[in-house]
Amino acid sequence: MRRFAQLYAALDDTRATLVKLAAMHRYFATTPPEDAAWGLFFLLGNRLKRVIPSSRLRTWLGEATALPDRVIEESYAHVGDLGETIALLFDRDDRHEPAEDLPLHVCVERLQALQNSDETAQREFVTQQWRELPFLECLLFNKLLTGSLRVGVSAGLAARALAEHAGIDTPLMQARLMGDWKPGVENFATLLARDASSRPVSQPYPFCLASPLEDAPASLGDPADFLVEWKWDGIRGQLIRREGQTFLWSRGEELLDGRFPEIEAAAASLPDGTVLDGEVLAWNAQGVMPFAVLQKRIGRKTLGKKVLADAPVVFRAYDLIEWQGEDWRTRPLSERRDQLERLLAGADPAAALQLSDVVRAADWSDLALLRETARERGVEGLMLKRLDTAYLAGRKRGSWWKWKVGALTVDTVLLYAQSGHGRRSNLYTDYTLAVRDGEALVPVAKAYSGLTDEELNQMDRWIRAHTLEKFGPVRSVEALQVFEIAFEGIQASSRHKAGVALRFPRIARWRRDKAVADIDTLDDLKKLLPSP
Amino acid sequence: MDLITVTDKGLYCPAGDFHVDPWRPVPRAVITHAHADHARTGSKHYWCSKPGLNLTRARVGLGGGITAVAYGQRFTLGDAQVSLHPAGHVLGSAQVRIEAHGQVWVVSGDYKRDPDPTCAPFEPVPCDVFITEATFGLPVYRWQPPEEIAREIFDWWQECKAKGECAVLCAYSLGKAQRILAELMRFTDEMVYLHGAMTQLVKAYRQEGVAMLPTDAIGNQPKFFDWKGRLVLAPPGAAGTPWIKRFKPASVGFASGWMRVRGSRRRQSWDRGFALSDHADWDGLLKSIEQTGAKRVLATHGNTDALIELLRSRGIDASELNTEFEGEHGANRPLDAAEEASA
Numbered sequence: 001m002r003r004f005a006q007l008y009a010a011l012d013d014t015r016a017t018l019v020k021l022a023a024m025h026r027y028f029a030t031t032p033p034e035d036a037a038w039g040l041f042f043l044l045g046n047r048l049k050r051v052i053p054s055s056r057l058r059t060w061l062g063e064a065t066a067l068p069d070r071v072i073e074e075s076y077a078h079v080g081d082l083g084e085t086i087a088l089l090f091d092r093d094d095r096h097e098p099a100e101d102l103p104l105h106v107c108v109e110r111l112q113a114l115q116n117s118d119e120t121a122q123r124e125f126v127t128q129q130w131r132e133l134p135f136l137e138c139l140l141f142n143k144l145l146t147g148s149l150r151v152g153v154s155a156g157l158a159a160r161a162l163a164e165h166a167g168i169d170t171p172l173m174q175a176r177l178m179g180d181w182k183p184g185v186e187n188f189a190t191l192l193a194r195d196a197s198s199r200p201v202s203q204p205y206p207f208c209l210a211s212p213l214e215d216a217p218a219s220l221g222d223p224a225d226f227l228v229e230w231k232w233d234g235i236r237g238q239l240i241r242r243e244g245q246t247f248l249w250s251r252g253e254e255l256l257d258g259r260f261p262e263i264e265a266a267a268a269s270l271p272d273g274t275v276l277d278g279e280v281l282a283w284n285a286q287g288v289m290p291f292a293v294l295q296k297r298i299g300r301k302t303l304g305k306k307v308l309a310d311a312p313v314v315f316r317a318y319d320l321i322e323w324q325g326e327d328w329r330t331r332p333l334s335e336r337r338d339q340l341e342r343l344l345a346g347a348d349p350a351a352a353l354q355l356s357d358v359v360r361a362a363d364w365s366d367l368a369l370l371r372e373t374a375r376e377r378g379v380e381g382l383m384l385k386r387l388d389t390a391y392l393a394g395r396k397r398g399s400w401w402k403w404k405v406g407a408l409t410v411d412t413v414l415l416y417a418q419s420g421h422g423r424r425s426n427l428y429t430d431y432t433l434a435v436r437d438g439e440a441l442v443p444v445a446k447a448y449s450g451l452t453d454e455e456l457n458q459m460d461r462w463i464r465a466h467t468l469e470k471f472g473p474v475r476s477v478e479a480l481q482v483f484e485i486a487f488e489g490i491q492a493s494s495r496h497k498a499g500v501a502l503r504f505p506r507i508a509r510w511r512r513d514k515a516v517a518d519i520d521t522l523d524d525l526k527k528l529l530p531s532p
Numbered sequence: 533m534d535l536i537t538v539t540d541k542g543l544y545c546p547a548g549d550f551h552v553d554p555w556r557p558v559p560r561a562v563i564t565h566a567h568a569d570h571a572r573t574g575s576k577h578y579w580c581s582k583p584g585l586n587l588t589r590a591r592v593g594l595g596g597g598i599t600a601v602a603y604g605q606r607f608t609l610g611d612a613q614v615s616l617h618p619a620g621h622v623l624g625s626a627q628v629r630i631e632a633h634g635q636v637w638v639v640s641g642d643y644k645r646d647p648d649p650t651c652a653p654f655e656p657v658p659c660d661v662f663i664t665e666a667t668f669g670l671p672v673y674r675w676q677p678p679e680e681i682a683r684e685i686f687d688w689w690q691e692c693k694a695k696g697e698c699a700v701l702c703a704y705s706l707g708k709a710q711r712i713l714a715e716l717m718r719f720t721d722e723m724v725y726l727h728g729a730m731t732q733l734v735k736a737y738r739q740e741g742v743a744m745l746p747t748d749a750i751g752n753q754p755k756f757f758d759w760k761g762r763l764v765l766a767p768p769g770a771a772g773t774p775w776i777k778r779f780k781p782a783s784v785g786f787a788s789g790w791m792r793v794r795g796s797r798r799r800q801s802w803d804r805g806f807a808l809s810d811h812a813d814w815d816g817l818l819k820s821i822e823q824t825g826a827k828r829v830l831a832t833h834g835n836t837d838a839l840i841e842l843l844r845s846r847g848i849d850a851s852e853l854n855t856e857f858e859g860e861h862g863a864n865r866p867l868d869a870a871e872e873a874s875a
Contacts, residue, residue, distance in 0.1 A: 012794070013804075067671060068845045074838040075672045079793050088672035088792070425795030453799070 002101045003031050004039050005136040011152040020153055024161035035104040037188035043151050043158035044177065050147035051114050052122060054082055057146070064127045065089055077473040080425025083142030091135045098132050105183075111144055156394055166192040174206045174393050179253060204238045204249040205275065205321050205329065206393035210383060210400035217364045217403060220384065227333060227387050228359040228367060229318055230379040231402055233291050233489075234281035235298070239263065239315055239353075241270040242325075248280075248315075256280075258301055262308075263315045266353035273325030276340070277391075278317035278356060285350075288378040290530065291503075292491050317344060318356040318383075321391050329391040336391070374405045380488070381405045407486035408528055409508055410435065411519040414481040415443055417463045418474045428463040428475065429456055431507070433483060435498070437522040442498045444525065447485055450507030459510075482514040483507050490528050500525055535612070535630050535637040536663060536830075538853055543639060543663070547632035548612030551575075552639045555856045560609065562616075564641025565625035566591045567706060569857050579607070581616045583652070584624020586736045587706065603652065619643035620654035621810050622707030623737055629657050637661045638824060642857075644809065645816035646678050649714040650707070650742045654812075656823035663853060664821060667811040667834035668789050675789070675813045681806050682715035688785060688804055693761035698779040702768040702802075703787040705729045707810050709765050710737045712787060713744035716763075725750050725759075727766040771802075789813070818842070833857040 010023035024043065028036055058076075062069055067089075079085040114122050129141050143149035153161075156174070163173035176191050179202060213220075220226065236251040246267040248256040257264070260280060270276075282289035282297070289311070296311045297303075320340040321329050328336055344355040359382060361367045367382060374381050381404035389399035412433035420429035430448050434441040451459065459481070467475045486508040493501035500522075511518075536543050542554030550560035557574030564570055566587035571580075573591075578598045580588040585600040592598070601607055603626070606615045611633070616626035621642040628639040638659040645654055675681075685701065692699040703709045709730050716724075723746050726734060731749045738744065750764065759779045770776055771784055789809025790796040797805035812820060817839060821829055830853040831839050843850035 012798075015801075065671070068841050070841045071671060071838040074835065074841070075670050078670055078835065079672055080795050084794060085672060088674075091674065421795075425793065425799075427795075427799060 001104050001107055001133075001137050001140060003027060003035070004042075004104050005134075005140050007039065008140055008151060009136055017157065020157060021161050021164070024153070024158065025165055028162060028165040032103075033185045033188045037183040037185060038104045038108050040158065040162060040188065040191075041181075041183040042149055043153060043161075044155045044181070045151075047147045047149055048108065048111065048144055049115075051111050051145055052126070054146055056119075057082065057086070057126070057142075060123050060127055061086055061089065061130075064130060077419060078426050080419055080421045083139055083146060083148065086130060086142050087133075087135050087139040090130045090133075090138060096132065097134055102129075102133075102137075107141065107144065162191065166194070168192075168194060171206075171393050175203070178206055179203045179249070180255065201242045201245060202240065202247040202255070204240060204247070204253070205327075205391075207236065207238065207251050207277070208319075208391050208393065208400060209395035210385075210402040211395055211397045213384065213401040213403040217367065217384070220401065223361070223364055223367065225387055227337060227385045228361070229356055229383045229385070230359060230374070230377065231381045231383045231404060232279040232281055232288070232316065232356070233378070233380045234279040234288075234294055234316075237278060237280045237315060238321075239267055239270075239276040239278065239317070240322075241267050241274045242272055244272060246270075259297065260313050260315075260352075261303070262313055262352035266315070266351050269353075270343075271324070273322060274343070275320070275322035276315070276317040277319035277321055278315050280313055280315055282311050283314040283316075283354075284312055290378060290491065291489070312352075314352045314354050316354045316356040319391060332388045332390065333385055334387040337387075371403060371405060407488055407508070408490065409484050409486050410444075410525055411482055411484050411511060411514060412444065413441060413479045413516045413519050414477060414483060415441060415479060416474050416476050417459075420448070427456060428460045431483070433485060433505075434479070435520050435522050435525055436516075437498075441479055442522055444496075444498045444500065444522075445485055445487070445502045445505035447483070447505050447507045450485075451510060455510055479516050482511040482516060482519055484509045484511050490525065490530075492529060498522060498525075500529065533633055535632055535635055535661070536639065538855060543853075543855065545609075545612055545630055545632075548609035548614060548630065550579075550609045550612075550614075552628050553641065553857070561596075562609075562614065562628050563588055563592075564619065564628060564639065565622055567622070567642070570641065579609075579614070579616075581618075581624045581626040583740055584626065586739060587622075587624055587733070590732065590736065603655075617655045617657050618652035620645065620648060620651060623651045623710070623740060623742065625651060627655075627657060629659065635660050637663065638826075639663045640665055640820075642667070642811055643820065644812045645820065646675055648678070648711055648810070650710045650737060650744075654820065656820060659824050659826050661828045661830065662821055662824045662826035663830045663832060664817065664839075665811065665833055665857070666817065666831040666836045666839045668809065668813050669817055669831065669835035669837075669839035671814045671838070673789060673792055673809075673813045674815060675792075675807060675809060678711075678715060678808065679718065681787075681808045682712070682718060685712065685785070685787070685806055685808075686716060686719040688783070688806075689763050692783050695783075696760045696781065698759035698762050698764060698782040700764045700766060700776060700779050700782045700784045701787060701806075702766050702771050702784065703808075704810070705767045706733050708787055708808065710734060710742060710744060711810070712765065712808070713747065714742060716745055717743065721745065722763070723748055725753070725762055725764045727764070727770060729767050730765060771800075821848070 007023055007027040011020055062072055076082055076085045133141055159173045159177055160170045163170040238249045240247040246264045250256055282293040293311045320336045323339055361370055371382050384401040384403055386399045392399055412435055414431050415434045416432035417428040418430040419426055432443050433445050434443045463477050466478045469476045485505050487502040487505040489503040491501055535547055536545055541556040541558050543552040550562055551558045552562050553564055553570040554561050555572055559576045561575040561578050563578055563580040566584055571588050571591040573593050575596050577596055578592055582600045582602050589598055601616055603616055603618055606613050613631040615629045619625040619627045619641050621644055627641055630637045636659040638657050642665050643654050689699045703712055726747050726749055728751055734747055783803040785804035786802045787806040787808045789807055791805030792807040828849040829843055832853045832855045836852045840850040
């Protein structure tokens, strides 16, 4: 675990890509494969299932440190990270560090075995690690324990480091890492193999991601060079048909098998060796349904008749990345699209496998007008894909653009603030914001981002100076600060006090020019609700 | 009867009719140390410790009279017997012992327990009531020995040198900067370069006989001076300003107790953090309180809640005293460059 702790610290210490790569090279070069496989697992952003609930850890922490609960709570609120709080509390001069390093894979095995132990054995093991592990390793151990380990690299950069270590191309490594890669000595050796070994039948390709279009679309050149589509608001998916089997992957590389039987049934008609890129959407005779409807299906494995009838789903395909068992990603989009259209040409429009339509317009200004209709069509905007480009892995600027409609905005007032986590610990950054409802102020959103560091610091001082009450880590403040928040959508919600729920709310601007009398009302917000 | 109460002007002793570290002008002010939130201008007459005289005079100006008192020497104000005792915070820092009406109260000012070659060590003073600071009053704050931190700073400087970078270390102009210059004498005798806010303060320390590395002002260097491999000390407020660009390529570190917690360091994007503080850590606070034997403790500034909770669990009558003291900057508030520059 020592090597991984050193890697973790090195990645945490720098923002320079080359330094991060060098740290990962060093790690892969010096670490035995049984540990490096797990190291890679975490570098790719995977986490262990949480073994022990944090409430239980806090109880043990109180017992092991003999500190009053309140003192531990204050410490946690201040540090903003339970794993770090524990590591700090046990980082004492009088600690007896073990001579032997606990190898990462052994640590993981023991943690996984803990799930079946009784509480006494769990506590015994965990508190012993707290007392013995050096600070950084203790921090890591806690993060593994709570399933909250985050390493300071993207999965793409980790794949690049491993590819360079193995002496193979990064895209090949990314492809090998796709799907549910399981850490282990053999799998790790397969990753590093220089020859193209056989891939599992279910293995997906890395998704091609679009960049947000910030400049005027005219900056992209001639609209005739682009394939234009609606930007759907569903689940991005990759539908694989190989060797008589169907696999549906989400963009988060999660296998969605069994969740959407309609789609799997429709995919059975595809020839073997076909991989489609597209969107899972809730869809009825009138067309696309709100994301909230699709949400009823997400995470549900047993599907009753009612759910299937209320929330029917389709897969709308917009790209063909494997055809007749051949990787088509290097072919231009125009060729891939032609073949996709031929493939799905005769399909029943009511079937669960559909062709995503192309948006046609004479020029950018016509497209801009169409884009304005996005919200009423239930889409997020337009996708602009350059017709002559290959299907690239990840977000590479220039070939795919998302041109979303502007967000909705509303002026709100700050009611409560809570300190953040990680780099925002001990800083009041998480805001609960309200609109007016008659004389009352009703919370409508929690927002965590949108202000600059400088503004966050100013607000932090303001919050401390204008606190009305403290509720543990939360402070209520005088209702004086107005923020304009932006959000992607709004829906009726019985779970929220205001009766509405906002999608992706974030702070657009700090309206120092506005007073609380100027903020929007709940009625203003409800006018934005989609008509039922 | 309480020997100290809080008024809108600061901590007030009715028996002696004087204030301790008042934040508004008063007739009589006893000053614990020369940091801006403790030594303010405008009062008629000041008392401070002998080693702190030059620093206090520089801070409060020449407007009021100043009486410098040796540590431990008693003097009378009204009905109160007053004396100053070393607090170990910065040069000349003092605790104020007040005896009147058969009681002894001690106002700690800011203090620490770790060894510091630039000032006299904290002296536990037995008392009935102890008014303590609580800047780092959380058990997550425990300091490593200062020589270990000094070693880390020196190693970082050498790493910068090897990489062809300038090592810019941000630190409090009064106290921390001089402590670093003194601690680094263990490893080197190389010149260190100072921001303008520090030169006078370093000079004042030298006048009191504190041994430190040789220093020169940044402003004295020629225009195209090669900063590679040099160590530069600057107030924290200088970070992120155009002024600091001249040292590029540079690694910018911060020496502050807050650097113990990763979030503080990452938020402010310091390249390196060194948890070196002139305040007592959690164990230091508890040990000091215990050594005074005080049955009643009033916590003035910082993370008072946890400290009070723990003291109460040990049967001590502990509560909060609301003051305008600020403790150590750098946890959340951006450092005010102008304020630091005047230090």
